[in-house]
Structure formats: structure tokens, C-alpha cells
Amino acid sequence: MARARGLSEFSVIPRLKALFRSNAAQVTVGIGDDAALLTLAQRSGLVWTVDTAVEHVHFERGWLTLEDLGWRSFHAAASDVSAMGGAPLAALSSVIFPARFGASELERLARGQRAAARALGCSVVGGNLSRGTELSITTTVLGHAPRPILRSGARVGDELWACGELGLAAAGLRLLQRGTRRGSSVAARRALLAFRRPRAQLQAGIALSGRARAAIDISDGLAGDAAHVARASKVRLVIELDALEVALTPALRRLALELGVSALSLALYGGEDYALLATGPARARPSGASVIGRVEKGQGVWLASSKTGRQIRASGGFEHSGGRIAPRMGR
Amino acid sequence: MARARGLSEFSVIPRLKALFRSNAAQVTVGIGDDAALLTLAQRSGLVWTVDTAVEHVHFERGWLTLEDLGWRSFHAAASDVSAMGGAPLAALSSVIFPARFGASELERLARGQRAAARALGCSVVGGNLSRGTELSITTTVLGHAPRPILRSGARVGDELWACGELGLAAAGLRLLQRGTRRGSSVAARRALLAFRRPRAQLQAGIALSGRARAAIDISDGLAGDAAHVARASKVRLVIELDALEVALTPALRRLALELGVSALSLALYGGEDYALLATGPARARPSGASVIGRVEKGQGVWLASSKTGRQIRASGGFEHSGGRIAPRMGR
Numbered sequence: 001m002a003r004a005r006g007l008s009e010f011s012v013i014p015r016l017k018a019l020f021r022s023n024a025a026q027v028t029v030g031i032g033d034d035a036a037l038l039t040l041a042q043r044s045g046l047v048w049t050v051d052t053a054v055e056h057v058h059f060e061r062g063w064l065t066l067e068d069l070g071w072r073s074f075h076a077a078a079s080d081v082s083a084m085g086g087a088p089l090a091a092l093s094s095v096i097f098p099a100r101f102g103a104s105e106l107e108r109l110a111r112g113q114r115a116a117a118r119a120l121g122c123s124v125v126g127g128n129l130s131r132g133t134e135l136s137i138t139t140t141v142l143g144h145a146p147r148p149i150l151r152s153g154a155r156v157g158d159e160l161w162a163c164g165e166l167g168l169a170a171a172g173l174r175l176l177q178r179g180t181r182r183g184s185s186v187a188a189r190r191a192l193l194a195f196r197r198p199r200a201q202l203q204a205g206i207a208l209s210g211r212a213r214a215a216i217d218i219s220d221g222l223a224g225d226a227a228h229v230a231r232a233s234k235v236r237l238v239i240e241l242d243a244l245e246v247a248l249t250p251a252l253r254r255l256a257l258e259l260g261v262s263a264l265s266l267a268l269y270g271g272e273d274y275a276l277l278a279t280g281p282a283r284a285r286p287s288g289a290s291v292i293g294r295v296e297k298g299q300g301v302w303l304a305s306s307k308t309g310r311q312i313r314a315s316g317g318f319e320h321s322g323g324r325i326a327p328r329m330g331r
Numbered sequence: 332m333a334r335a336r337g338l339s340e341f342s343v344i345p346r347l348k349a350l351f352r353s354n355a356a357q358v359t360v361g362i363g364d365d366a367a368l369l370t371l372a373q374r375s376g377l378v379w380t381v382d383t384a385v386e387h388v389h390f391e392r393g394w395l396t397l398e399d400l401g402w403r404s405f406h407a408a409a410s411d412v413s414a415m416g417g418a419p420l421a422a423l424s425s426v427i428f429p430a431r432f433g434a435s436e437l438e439r440l441a442r443g444q445r446a447a448a449r450a451l452g453c454s455v456v457g458g459n460l461s462r463g464t465e466l467s468i469t470t471t472v473l474g475h476a477p478r479p480i481l482r483s484g485a486r487v488g489d490e491l492w493a494c495g496e497l498g499l500a501a502a503g504l505r506l507l508q509r510g511t512r513r514g515s516s517v518a519a520r521r522a523l524l525a526f527r528r529p530r531a532q533l534q535a536g537i538a539l540s541g542r543a544r545a546a547i548d549i550s551d552g553l554a555g556d557a558a559h560v561a562r563a564s565k566v567r568l569v570i571e572l573d574a575l576e577v578a579l580t581p582a583l584r585r586l587a588l589e590l591g592v593s594a595l596s597l598a599l600y601g602g603e604d605y606a607l608l609a610t611g612p613a614r615a616r617p618s619g620a621s622v623i624g625r626v627e628k629g630q631g632v633w634l635a636s637s638k639t640g641r642q643i644r645a646s647g648g649f650e651h652s653g654g655r656i657a658p659r660m661g662r
Contacts, residue, residue, distance in 0.1 A: 028375075028479075029479075029481060032482075032563070033415070033481050033482050033483075033563070034378075034380065034411040034412075034414040034415050034482070034546075034547055034548060035378040035379055035380035035411045035412055035414070035415050035417075035474070036378070036379045036380070037376070037377070037378055037379075037415070037476075037479050037481075038375075038377040038378075038379060039374060039375040039376075039377070040371075040374045040375075040377060041374070042374065043370060043371045043372070043373065043374050044359075044369075044370040044371075045368070045370075046368070046369040046370070046371065047365075047366040047367070047368055047369075048366055048367045048368075048369060048421070048423060048456065048457070048473070049365065049366035049367070049423070049457065050423040050424075050425045050457065050458060050459050050469070050471060051425075051459055052425045052427060052459050052461045052469070054427055054461045054462065054463045056463075056464075057461060057462050057463060058461070080365040080366045081365075081366055083365040083366070084364070084365050084366050084368070086366075090379070092379060092380070092381040092471060093381075094381045094382075094383045094469045094471075096383060096385055096427075096467060125379070126379070126380065126381065127381060128381050128382055128383050128469070130383045130385045130388060130389070130467075131385065131388050132385045132387075132388060132465060132467065133387075133464050133465050134463060134464050134465070136427060136461075136463065136467070138381070138383070138425045138459070138469045140381060140423060140425075140471040142379070142473070143366075145368075148359075148360075148368050150360065150364050150368075151363075151364050151365070152364075215365075216365055217365060232363070232364070
């Protein structure tokens with residue numbers, strides 16, 4: 001049990017306390033006691049998730065700034081709340097940081113978290129700091145969903161909807177893995193931004209609430225996450241490739257050409273989007289949702305092509321070196 | 332972004348889902364969706380904390396079984412809820428595990444967590460699994476405290492109370508650091524157990540609720556944690572060494588002799604106890620609390636000896652290589 005080093009006796013903590021100060025009604029006691037103390041406006045529909053970003057597994061330090069990392073890890077966690085049709089209320093953050101990490105690094109990370117929390121109307125009310133070998137950020141978010149959307153509600157006859165941009169963050173990741181840190185085109189810059197500064201689909205999730213019958217966030221790729229909905233709902237999800245192609249942005253198509261990969265495969269098998277996949281009846285479709293397929297009787301995820309008139313079974317999605325117990329069940 | 336290896340496509344997750352299945356009234360949806368869904372009996376007095384145990388920082392694998400580690404990390408997090416006078420309701424667990432870690436290791440860890448959760452009347456409702464270099468377990472616990480006890484409420488004239496055994500876990504840690512894995516005496520076995528299977532002081536915390544004016548859990552050593560209360564309450568805490576000595580168990584005194592250290596220093600500066608330190612008026616003292624000092628005007632933590640009639644300032648407490656933002660403020 002080594003003593004704290006490098007953070008000069010945790011002088012950083014009062015700075016974090018000041019940084020995360022909150023006037024939100026639900027925060028009775030924030031950072032500064034054994035636990036945070038909350039007073040919520042509601043007793044039911046509380047959604048609660050935890051997500052971890054690990055260096056060398058989910059990111060490399062050279063790929064993004066610490067502010068980006070704080071933002072990204074926060075939105076990744078909040079995305080689960082959006083997928084349930086909820087809005088985040090409060091969060092705790094636990095950071096494991098290596099020896100080379102000092103107070104200024106922690107503060108930069110925290111600034112990214114604060115920006116993300118503010119953008120989502122949420123407060124960071126506490127956390128934990130531990131030494132370790134590699135950098136990791138674990139974020140737990142508590143939110144409220146008045147009409148929670150589960151994975152298990154999809155019904156035969158539902159449309160399959162996508163909300164948010166598909167594949168662009170995966171294209172950004174490919175660029176980073178190839179050593180591209182600054183995009184030479186607008187499309188490349190958008191893709192890098194999609195990876196570094198993803199946005200939990202807060203408004204889309206709220207819009208789906210009361211309309212969608214099932215939803216999931218697409219963090220591991222459309223095909224893989226669709227499989228979770230198919231399994232939980234005991235249905236077959238058919239992705240119409242023509243419709244999916246129409247839903248892809250010109251930026252993604254251009255980048256796919258540059259990268260020498262298919263735009264469809266980036267959308268189907270690339271992760272990190274934090275877009276939402278949902279199902280629901282046509283009459284209930286929110287304006288921001290693109291129809292990319294339908295729910296049929298059966299099981300699994302299938303790709304339908306109007307050119308061939310055939311359906312082929314989608315292979316497994318993108319996989320991290322990990323998975324969330326709550327959101328990634330059944331792999 | 333390496334693919335998942337060793338866990339055979341996360342076949343472990345359905346087993347974890349079965350292991351953590353809960354009938355608790357507050358769990359609407361547990362493991363199996365994007366987020367857990369809770370329905371609580373109360374809107375206020377919700378206490379929420381996160382704690383992380385990191386290999387080589389907080390523990391070594393050779394010191395305890397994976398079941399012990401699951402138990403220990405869970406109680407360490409729940410201890411913060413006890414220190415607020417609350418009872419845990421639900422928890423999420425995020426595990427970063429190294430390559431050598433497989434499904435059976437994760438299940439053993441989970442069995443320890445489940446045993447701890449059951450002992451505390453609490454449900455594990457979700458979590459996260461990620462690959463990494465070193466093993467770490469992050470536990471976030473949501474609880475309820477009808478009358479929350481803060482660190483900041485100590486008043487001049489209060490007694491200083493200890494609930495739970497002081498110093499024994501620190502003695503166990505010393506034994507482990509010296510290579511002792513099995514105690515050769517009852518006292519040594521008790522000390523090893525105190526380190527491996529600590530218990531959050533659930534009943535003591537509830538008993539303090541409505542009686543104590545301030546409380547904290549002693550995870551970093553009595554002297555260090557007392558300093559947090561002194562700072563938050565803007566008072567001077569005087570630890571009476573004669574009274575503290577009386578509060579120590581015979582087991583600790585015997586072990587201190589074996590270890591060649593003073594029993595008082597183990598209690599004052601040894602961490603890992605998860606006992607509670609509280610202050611309150613004499614008339615309100617619960618039966619399980621030992622008086623070990625008093626609250627005076629001033630600041631800091633002082634050690635009073637009846638032999639010398641003098642007070643000396645306590646030095647800083649035991650420190651991990653980390654600290655919780657919420658509970659370890661102001662270091």
C-alpha cells in the first residue's frame with residue numbers, strides 16, 4: 001500500500017470539488033462527505049448504469065485530449081440512460097491513474113467530464129481516485145425515465161429506427177488507428193470529432209419515450225446491438241440495406257471511399273456511435289428517426305437486399321475487449 | 332480495440348445474471364438491459380458512493396481468495412453508506428480484468444460480491460466488464476439514510492465514539508505483507524479475517540442515525556479520518572489515548588506484541604478497518620459505541636495522555652495510493 005505520490009497529498013481534490021459544484025435541486029450534498037446525498041423528484045423510473053473506459057482497450061492517449069476523454073467517457077455512460085428513454089440526473093466518477101498522471105492531468109480530464117455533464121443537464125456529485133498502472137475512467141450515471149424503454153418490447157410488425165449518425169465514429173477510429181490525428185477533409189474532421197466527442201442521444205431518447213417499444217444504444221455496432229434486441233424481444237430484426245444506405249451521411253460515404261472500406265460495413269459493424277436503435281409502430285415514429293428495417297417473426301438479425309431479394313444473416317458486431325453486464329447481456 | 336478473449340464470447344454473463352437475480356421490491360429491471368431500472372420507497376435521503384480496489388495498490392492476489400476480494404470490495408463501498416447512517420439498497424459493479432482472468436475467476440469474484448450484498452440486504456443490479464492490465468473492482472452503492480449523518484455536524488462538547496474493531500485489519504495487512512497467509516494463533520486468524528472479510532458497520536450506522544451529529548468510516552486510519560471530521564466540522568477532535576487503549580481488543584494487543592508494533596499506532600494509523608468514527612452528545616450515545624475522546628474548540632486532531640497531561644498533534648493517517656473524491660476530500 002504505497003502512499004500517494006505525484007498529486008501532492010491530493011491538493012487536486014479541493015479543485016475538483018470547486019469544479020463540480022452544483023446548485024441542482026437533486027443534490028443535497030455533493031463532493032465532500034462519505035457519500036453524496038440526493039433528493040429526487042421521483043421514486044420510480046430511475047435508471048442506473050456504469051461504464052468504464054480503459055487505456056489501450058477503449059482508447060489510446062495519443063488519440064484524444066484528456067478533455068476529450070472526460071467528455072467521451074461521460075457520454076458513453078449517459079448513452080445507456082438515453083437508450084432507456086431517460087435523462088441523466090447525477091453521476092459519480094472513479095479514475096484509476098498511472099504514475100505519470102498529475103494534478104493538472106486530472107483537472108483536464110475533469111473539465112471534459114464537467115462539460116459533458118453540463119451539456120446533459122447532469123451533476124457530478126462524487127467519485128474516487130486510485131493509483132494504478134493504466135488510466136481508466138469508470139462513470140456511473142443515475143437518471144430518470146418516465147416511460148422506460150426496454151430491449152425486450154419489440155413486436156412483430158414494428159419498424160426498425162435509427163436515431164443519430166451511424167458509422168462516423170467508427171470511421172474516426174479507423175483514421176486514428178492509421179495514425180491520422182488531424183483530418184485533411186471536412187468529412188475526416190467530422191469523423192474524428194464523432195469519436196472524440198460523441199453525444200449521448202438525450203433528445204432522441206426522450207422523443208422515443210412513449211413511442212418506441214424497444215431501444216438500445218449502438219456502442220458495439222448496429223448488427224451486434226440489434227442482436228441484443230432480437231434476443232431480448234424474441235423476434236427477428238431485418239435491416240433493409242437500401243434504407244440503411246439512404247440513412248448514412250455523405251460524410252461517411254466519402255470517408256469510406258478514402259478508407260477503402262464499405263460505408264455499410266462501418267455502420268453495421270463499427271462501434272462507438274452512441275446512436276440509438278429502436279423499434280415501434282409506424283404511426284408513432286418520431287421525426288428524427290430513420291426507418292432502416294422491420295421486425296419479423298423469428299430470431300436473429302438479418303440483412304435484406306432489394307437487389308438480390310434475399311436475406312442474409314448478419315455476423316456478430318464489433319466487440320471491445322469487454323462488455324457491460326447490464327447492456328451487453330447474452331454475448 | 333482487441334476482441335474479447337478468454338471469456339468465450341462472454342458466456343460468463345448469463346451466469347452472472349442468474350447469480351445476481353433479485354426479487355427485491357426496488358429492482359424493476361436488473362441485469363439485462365442498457366441500464367438497471369429501480370423503483371424506490373423514498374425520494375430523499377438517498378446516499379450514493381463509488382469505491383475502487385486496485386491490484387498492487389489495495390490488495391495483492393496472493394493475500395486473499397477471489398471470493399474474499401468480491402466480499403471485501405463490496406463492503407468497502409457499502410461502508411460509506413453506513414457512515415451516513417444508511418442501508419444499501421442496490422449496487423453496480425465494474426470489473427477490469429487481466430488476460431489471465433477467465434470465466435471461473437469472474438464467477439468466484441461475483442460469488443463474493445453476492446455474499447456481501449446478501450449480508451447487507453442489497454441487490455447487485457448491473458455492471459460492466461472490461462479487459463485491462465491489472466485487476467480492479469469498482470463498486471457503486473445506492474442506499475437510503477432516513478436521517479443522514481454528515482462529517483460536518485460535530486459540535487464542541489460532543490463525545491468522540493468508535494463503533495467496530497480498530498486496528499485489527501491493519502494488523503492483518505502487516506501479517507500479509509510479511510508473508511503470513513495462515514495465522515498460527517486465534518488472534519492472527521482474526522486479523523487476517525478482518526482484512527479479508529471486513530464488514531461495513533450497517534447496524535452501527537443505523538444505530539448512530541438520529542443520535543450522532545457527525546460520522547465517517549475509518550478506512551484510512553482513525554487519525555486521518557478524524558482529521559476529515561475536524562476540518563468539515565471546524566472543531567478540534569481530542570483522542571484520549573487511555574480511553575482508546577481500553578477500546579482495543581485483546582486480540583489486537585497480542586498481535587501488536589507479535590508484530591513488534593504498538594497497538595495504539597495500529598489503531599491510529601492503520602487503515603482498512605471500516606469501523607465508524609462518530610461524535611454526539613453523551614446522552615445520545617448508542618450502546619455499541621466506545622467513547623474514545625471529545626470534541627473541543629479549535630482545529631486538528633490531538634492525542635491526549637493522562638500520564639503526561641499533555642496533548643500532542645496527531646500526524647496524518649494511513650494513505651492508500653488513492654482517495655475517494657467524496658469521502659476523502661481535502662487531503
